Amino acid sequence: MSTTQSDSTDGLEEPDDDKLFRDRVRENPRPAMAWLAGLAFLLLLEIGRVFAGVGQAFGIVGFTVELLASVPTSVGDNVAGTLGSAAGFVATAVTAVLMAFAVTVPVAGSVPDGAVDVLGLDLSRRGRRWAKRAELTFVLVAAAGLVAYTPVGGAFSALIGAITGGVDALAASLPSITSRDLIPNTGHRLPEGGWEGTFLGLSPATAWAIRTGLVFAYATTALVWLWRGFDVYRTHYRLADWTPRDDTVRRFRNNYWGLFGFAIVFLFVVMALWAPAVSPVEAQHNIYEPNSHEFQYLSEDGEVTSTTHVFANLQSRSDGQNTIGPMSYDDYDRWAPLGTTNRGQDMMTHLSYGARTSLVIGLTAIGLGALIAVVLSLLSSYYKGVTDIVTVMASDTIQAVPALLLIMLVSVVFQEANHPIAQPLDGGLLLALIFAFAYWPGMWRSIRGPSLQVSEQEWVDAAKSYGQTPLQTMRKHMAPYIAGYILIYGSLLIGAVIISTAALTFLGLGINPPTPEWGRLIDGGQSYVATDSWHVATIPGIAIVLVVIAFNALGDAIRDAIDPEADVDESEAAATGGGA
Amino acid sequence: MSRHTAPTTPGDEGRPAPDTMVKVRDLKTYYEGGGLLDDRPVKAVDGVSFDIRRGETLGLVGESGCGKTTLGRTLIRLEEATDGEVLFDGTDITSLRGDQLYEWRRNAQMVFQDPDSSLNDRMTIGEIVREPLDVHDWKTPADRRERVKSLLDEVGLSPEHYYRYPHQFSGGQRQRIGIARTLALNPEFIVLDEPVSALDVSVQAEIINLLEDLQEEFDLTYLFIAHDLSVVRHICDRVAVMYLGNIMEIGPTEELFTDPANPYTHALLSAIPKPDPTASRDRITLHGTPPNPRYPPTGCPFSTRCPVRIRPDEHENLDDEVWEGINGLREIIRERMRADRSIRERVRERFGLETRFATIDETYDELFGDLAVPDEVDRVLSEITDAAGDHEEREALDRLNAEFGSVCDGVDPDGGDEPVEPEYYEVSDSGRLSYCHRHDERYRETATVIDDRS
């Protein structure tokens, strides 16, 4: 998350200093090489997972593209239903063009001017900008039309299919250091003692601990590698010997409360990313399709028998009468580091996949909401007047409806209609989109002050005085100042989103089973808190509290870190820097 | 002093204007009122006309809030003019659009007042100074880098500062960086908006010297906005004195400083401590604050505070303090007229309860309580206060103007109904202009009146 801010400022330096940077690396390649070698080594260790991740990214992009691509036709169909098919076709085309155009506005700036010159028109500067956007729109629409209405489309999807298939095959065949194949922890006891099927014949508990330990070691190494990258860049390649970001980083590093938050968030994210590795049983087997997966165990009469997860789960429930507590095996030789749920499924598996669910929802909701908030705050503080009033009215209208009510209402409507958007994550994506919609006004309000303030700075006037375009002015002179604030509010709100998701699921509204979700765990365990099965609700409850606190701590720390006023020795920096 | 009337648009006729660069004619910049109900604009610049000659430094002075910064910003199109023309070498730039505006912007740049706010802290000095070049696609990136480095050298910084951040510099150095950015596009005309007022006194002189050197080197034309008169006297060739959106006096610096013609200039100059204790002129203290530019007074903009305001003959010899009271009363009535009383306040008033407005009687006591007011004046005044007390403010004002008003308040001495405003009178051979009725031969000169009244 913390890269957003540096991205936006780094981007500024690149276009022109690009060549210089390359030259600098060429002159002194060793540090960069060592660092890249580290990257190669890290990637190689987890090559299987890397490809799995790439495959998943493909899937997400594909889904998004499909969803967006279906918008023009569905708009067209709706119009056709009332006004006839010709109008429907026009509506489809208009929607497609508008959407394509919306894409080109931010992109056009980075496309070389050459394309426009083809027409040989003598255009004004403004005209050129619009011509460029129009041409790009045309290209996009033409490409989309080609894919949608001609045989090219078939070939295109075949190609995509082949690539995805290849990636998936690679993901399945390549090894990973944290994979279940390399360090298996599911096996059964042998009648004569010892274990069969586990890593080196160790107990499942030990094998699981080794694998989980590896995951965290790996993730920590990756973090260190990232930090090294910043350090290498700073000492060897950066031309400036000091930047305001250095101070930000230094202040953050000295903030222990913030570091605590960061550590918890890091744990949470790693757990989510490596959910398949840190869960003792496979989610597919234990949670999603317990009927169709068998495993072996040593039965009471001393024979190795085979049973399905669904049956074993029934016998392993933690429901007050029966308890499989933390750090224990159930009767089927399955290791349950955090015990089982009230339905007999593995708690650790639920927790890690639930972290994934929460993280996806949180990031999608906050990412989207923040994007809307930032764009609107830039526009409304730069143009003021009518733009501002319209935004105020829109956000007031949304805020007038209680957020939770709005969320429940919309989510029920979409789920009842079985809209395709309600499918992914059993309603998780839908929830994320609704959160984004319900929370952007709040975020916009909280960055409105800072953006109005920055729009009043003289450097914005200066940019106007030499003819900088509004878009560039907003991007270079305003956005970097808002980025910090949106990071703060984003990380504060992400906790709220996580807790709201859990709350809704607790009420049976948010995310449907089987997708794991922390709120459902708490719901399932709430009646056993006073029994032996106290852990069912307590563990996810503690996890949620920790994560929310951690995100808040992180947000606070970011605020302190970006605030130069919090620094005493700023004057000192000025003194050492000046001098001439 | 010559006392013939000059045309309100100076320099247009007769006078040869050898090398005029900027011609401003009847320029108005109004800000629309923010409120929903009150749509009276703020008249920040209310019809000014002047010329800026090529290569000169024209100073623009006045109290804060007089519209000088707005005027400067309008000249470089940071503010949209409401009316009037700004001719740059013959082109009216108030109507430029699109590419023409973009091209023209090269020629006119601005140095901002606050060096903390004028540089984007997240960019390196190099990026900051380069941005104008990038925007105008000046040569190649490598050339731009070279140019930035030479500009940094030019303003007294070193090329190594290219990769530093503004945080690392002191106020004076930051202002130098701002100046380097201003020069990047080789402009001909630069608006300097109080360029040194935010700096330590010790560095002010350095920056001023730098600006002078640069002017010489690059043939720059400056509009120097300031409220520090000693700096203005040092650097400017000519000075325009601004009050409430109007130019009160404009002319060569030395002349204007040694022999001010306009009452406002007198007042402004008398506020600077005199190095020469034998100087004959008395210190004039200005009473009150400038009026709200949303509601400028009718007639002369300075009439509410002018120490030599023209008085009707029959009251010429009234006590100065009584006059002060009358002026205060006028202001209070005007204020009451535009204050929108809430319904609640109206009701409270009805029942004689206390409101946030002092009753007019209280006001009257405060203003005239311990003064010896001649009987017939007192009679008129109580009529006026009675009318005002009944919320007939319009009537009260009319009565007050009829009795005590003069040409300075817009009352036409020839009996016309339209309010009259002063004209520009040419007050010296150098073409100095002053905006005051006192230069009309019907009235006594400013200097004599000052001596008289003090």
Ligand code: SF4
């Ligand atoms: S016109 Fe009247 S009020 Fe205005 S400056 Fe001259 S004397 Fe003073």
